[in-house]
Amino acid sequence: MSLLELKNVSKIYGELKALDNVSLHVDQGEWVAIMGPSGSGKSTMMNIIGCMDKPTKGEVLLDGVDISRESSKRLTDIRRDKIGLIFQQFHMVNYLTAVENVMVSQYYHSMPDEKEALEALGRVGLRERARHLPSQLSGGEQQRVCVARALINHPELILADEPTGNLDEANENIVLDLFAQLHKEGTTLIVVTHDPEVAEAAQRTIVLEHGKVAREVINENFGK
């Protein structure tokens, strides 16, 4: 069953076609990587899937809802309810502790629950660092907090933008292991990356070039 479906989606900025008639679909529980050089339209696609932008043309169905024509207020609601975001720059609220950063996500979603937030931090191995401010955490630790924050509301889809771009190999592996666990639990993952190793961890890789889907690669080694 498909969770996400793009039908002939274009995003045009004046002369520039950031996305040019792209169609793709992602099944429920699937782990998909999106690759491509800079300017290939990765960010634009990410914004559209993440309910932060609307396509100029085409339809985007997320969990059966066409998000290409919704108001920005509705898009905020949908993003909050269905999507967990992970960013390259981590993006933590710098004056809140690790656990408070996780709770911010709960706060906007439903109800802050410190116990649950601490459990999520435990899951990414940071139970001991819960009371630390971002400035007291390493980059890898910060990104793990962000993973905890992304999964705290049990989203249908985790959307990660270069999640390992600023991490060393050890931390990259930790994050990929976490993704593997989430995948096992049935969470749908879309990971935008330019790192082939990260892409290879996914079941399927979609390669974008000049705003179009250049090719799709099925990772035959997945799970091995």
Add this chain to the structure above:
Amino acid sequence: MTKRRMFLRMITASLLRRRSRMLIALLSIGIGATILAGLVTIYVDVPRQMGAQFRSYGANMLLLPKDGETLNSESLADALQAIPEDELVGAAPYRYVRLDMTTRQQSFTAAGTDFEQITKTSPYFSVEGAYPVKTREILVGKEIAEVIGVKAGSSMELTWQPTSSSSDKTPEESRVPGASLSGQAEGFGGGIVYVTAALDDQAHIASLSVDSSTQTPEYGGRIPEDEAFLNQFIGKSLPLALGDSVDALTGATVTSSAVVEALNKATETAVSARPRTLNFQVTGILTTGGEEEGYVFMSLEDLKTMTGSEQVDIAELSVSANAEQLETYVNAITENSGSVRARLVKRVARSEASVLEKLTALVFLVTLVVLLLTMICVSTTMMAVVSERRREIGLRKALGASDSSIRAEFLGEGLFLGLLGGVMGAVLGFAFAQVVSVHVFGSSITFQPLLLPAAIIVSMAIAAASCLLPIKRAVAIDPALVLKGE
């Protein structure tokens, strides 16, 4: 944990863990609130302060006799009923009379008054020495003191010379304590017998001298030397009757009778021509810079002793009220009293009103400017805070924060700053007002309990208003910015 607690936790964390920013915003609100609270305190206190200031420039109302009427203590007291006790600072009666200085060929204007009231209505009077506290004590104007060379501690004798206009005295007044009497009567063989007597404080005869040189030397002519005869008069009050209160000198019945007759006549007919002399102790020299320096001030009681009248010419009032109220009192007194009319000292009353008005306008204007400056300052700081926190705001929105959540969070921070700034402003503002008050007006002010909530509410309102534009900016931030690798 409830949403509200998380909300408060986020806001306080934002302010407490980002101290430098918070300090700038807090300072701008706090300083604004301080100046505002200070100005408002002064603003509220100014009328009182100015009132006190102006009261020190002297009386602002006069009580005068209506045409053909005279004033006295009673009619004044009646008239003063129209003014509430707590607004009446003081009421000094004055009566002006010419007095002669016995030892010199000089006369002065003497003012009978109430010294206790003078200190209230004319606080600018400067006395070298002390104010008189009892009768027979006087205050001498500096001008006179220089001319006659007296100083505090000197004594001087003053005499009241009746004038033709004072013929309205009643015989009663001859029994005024301290009066001097002189009279004459026909004695034995048609010769004239002269007497002079002085009355003591109880109006009893204190001393008596007789000139009986026209009488038979062996009989009536002996009277001036006959102490036994003269002494029987001492301590008696007039009129006398021969054979009843005093006995005749043996062999000089006619002359004795003439002495009694002369004394009795003196009380009846010589009243209006009787000068009275009192000896005074100078307690202080008065400097005012005005015409008062040419006067001698004594108690109304002493003046009554000398002149026999308790008439008052004018009363100076110092009333702590605004121009409008003063007008009401003036009208009430003039309408209700039979003999008294009231008049404003326009110079003082008017300048008080106009200075007050100008000062109030100035404080209001400064308040307005400070208010505006504070708002600009807070707004600018909050604007800087928003642009500094663009990513955080974008992140919050990406995490699902609605526009109203973002608004609530920034408004919450602004209100929290307003609260702290308000408390700071109320406390420091009061201190500021106190310093200004002490330095400018020379008096301290009382803390207005209402100042604290008022300062807090106003600073919160200012903070909230200042946040409107920054919040608009914050809401407009695109959540997608967090995705671009900025």
